[in-house]
Amino acid sequence: MQAGLKGLASGLVVLGATVIAAPAMAADWDAKISNPKPAAGDVTLPMPCGGAMVFRTVAVPADGPLGDTRVMLGGGDPARGSLEGVHPEYIAGSFSDGKSQRTYLIGKYEVTQAQYEAVMADTPEACPKVAMPKRLPQTDIGWFDAVRFTERYSVWLRKNAGKAVPKEGDETAYIRLPTEAEWEYAARGGASVSPADFGERIFAMPDGMAKYVWFAGTQSANGKPQLTGLLTPGPLGIHDMLGNVDEMVLEPFRLNKLGRSHGQAGGYVVRGGNYLTGEQDIRTALRQEVPYFDDAGVRKSKTTGFRVVAAVPSLTSAAQLKAVQQAWEKLGATSATDDRPGVQLGKQAETPIEDLAVLAKAAPDPEMKKRLEQVQASLRADLALRDEQRDRAARTALRMGAFLGQKLADDGKWVDRLRSLYESQKAADPNSDRTKDYQAKVQENQKALDDNLRYYADTVIRIAEDYGDDTLKRQKELLATEMKNLGLAHLVPYLDRHTGHVLGYRDDHKVSRQKWLDDYVKM
Structure with a gap:
């Protein structure tokens, strides 16, 4: 995809009612700025001002249109149970191989100052003068600024990048912040590590944490953010997910309530710790709530940045919608049709679910009909589980x-x-x-x-x-x-x-x- 960076015409980016001229594509940035540690499997997308953003593919074993993978996230520290308690999550990537795997793309590095300025520039003259210090992660912005970056970059890609952008069905990928589950799944190593290693406090660091993470202290970050990509990456080839700067995610903060999320949605979530976090406090489960606003206005921090993912909508075509509907109708109902050898069903109805549907349809009392339909839905959920x-x-x-x-x-x-x-x-x-x-x-x-x-x-x-x-x-x-x-x-x-x-x-x-x-x- 690197070749796709050259010769792309500038276009018009429409944000709300404002029409902004997209910055022209200048000479490509030096790879030391956009991808200082190139590796097999890198996926590169172009950016305004001749820039580039590199992604890594995160694989999720999943079959069928409603296939996903159940993972246990969070940590086992009882003192932080309400914040980080172990809990189940389900994850599935945007892109399907049509068989047994789905994937999503996550930024290989934290979004840098050069990348942020390139996307937010309104004119070619506003393009950043790219130098090594611009490889520092972009910080001191609010959550809404990060979301605005993903909006502008998504629109620019659709207008300028053509076939360089991945597609699924009829839908072209867009850029957004990662969900908490996507972030933590990737930080732990996803499907590339064993279930036992996935559940550890941090991924395996055989050379010591200082080789992988920027944390507080003179033996590491020494109180300053560091250039992206200097250290050894994690299991998926992703740099700096732990340490350097905290990373914002998409959904609001929720407390943990013994295996499920509490009902109140709070501020935004930052993950991974930063260059002021002590070595003993670095852990994959680390999550903190940050208010969207403070007395000065939008809440910003010099220790907080972000990385992005490339994704598509859940329903990418009419055929996909039909496949999802068919798969949904089989949830629970297929379990009643047990495929074990020698198991026979009665002749009255093919499944208990269909039996309940017949009873509900024939019920003369509306209240009884409603109760039977609720029982049917509950039974389907139990059987699907x-x-x-x-x-x-x-x-x-x-x-x-x-x-x-x-x-x-x-x-x-x-x-x-x-x-x-x-x-x-x-x-x-x-x-x-x-x-x-x-x-x-x-x-x-x-x-x-x-x-x-x-x-x-x-x-x-x-x-x-x-x-x-x-x-x-x-x-x-x-x-x-x-x-x-x-x-x-x-x-x-x-x-x-x-x-x-x-x-x-x-x-x-x-x-x-x-x-x-x-x-x-x-x-």
Whole structure:
């Protein structure tokens, strides 16, 4: 996309009733200003005044038009439970691969002074003179200023950037502040880290926090904001999400009330800590409320900046709307049509949901009709939740099967190697201590292999009995995506083989332990 920065004509940007001439595209900025740490996977969008903004792709495993991922956000400190208590959130990106993954784009760096001035410039003459100090994050602005920046940049992109801007369906991407869930999901490492690492206080920093975060003290920020991109990025290749400057998010602050948000919407939220935050206080869950206004007017802070995301509306085309409606109608109702082997439904109605719909339609009393419809909606919600829990359990079971398959492959090959050495030694000297030692090792390792193979067979049988074909196939695709995001693509063939064993057992009900082991050993 870097080539898209050149030769873009200036246009007219319409903001409300005001028509503003977009600053002309001058020579491209030096990469040291717009992308000081280039990396594979960077997505670059042009900006006014010859500038550029770089994004990173955040992947979210999700299938279907209503697919999303449940994550646990927040921290475990009881003293800050009302502010940061652990709570579930659901997240899905704007852009779909049409199969098992959605993505969104988040700024690789905090918005810099150069980028802010370029977007807010009204004329070509107002374009910033770009120099290294302009790579400092833009601070000392209010939340509404940040939102105004995203508005102007979005309009400019649509008028000037053409095909450089991502699309989904019929909709072109626009720029906005990230939601809290999007911000924290990306800061923790998203799908690129294991669930255990995702829940840690901070992402793994093997070289020490000072290599990744600007915090208070002479060994780090020393009381000043720092140029963006100087330190090592987080797991997704994103710089300075923790420390340097606080970052504003889209929605207003809400207190935490034991796993759910409190009903009052307050000021705006800043995340991540800043260059005056102590090292011991840096954490991914850190969130603070800031009033939109103070006695001087708009509340501003020299320690607060922002980064942006590129996103699209939820409904991007007429076809997407239809797909969403069809998926919504299946929520809950599909759970009643259990796809487990051997489960049969009665002949009176296809599902309990449809049964309730028939009763509600036939009810002569309007109040009774209303109550039946409420029961139907409540049951659908409960069944949809059960579906999600079932799907997560199926994915966990398949993951275990894949890991067991890899273990069987390694152990089976090792036992074969030991047995070969034993046979060679036995042929050379059948009564030697070394021959007896090899024999003992073969027996010991064979017993462990047999135990693991027995456990694997139990796993195959339980999965085959607990989950239907449709559930297994959908969750296998999602799990394969998760594994690739985690850098575990080498496990996908084991997942494929394990799922094949489950479906094969479903067909013939034969516990083929030796065949299953041979399948793995020969991989």
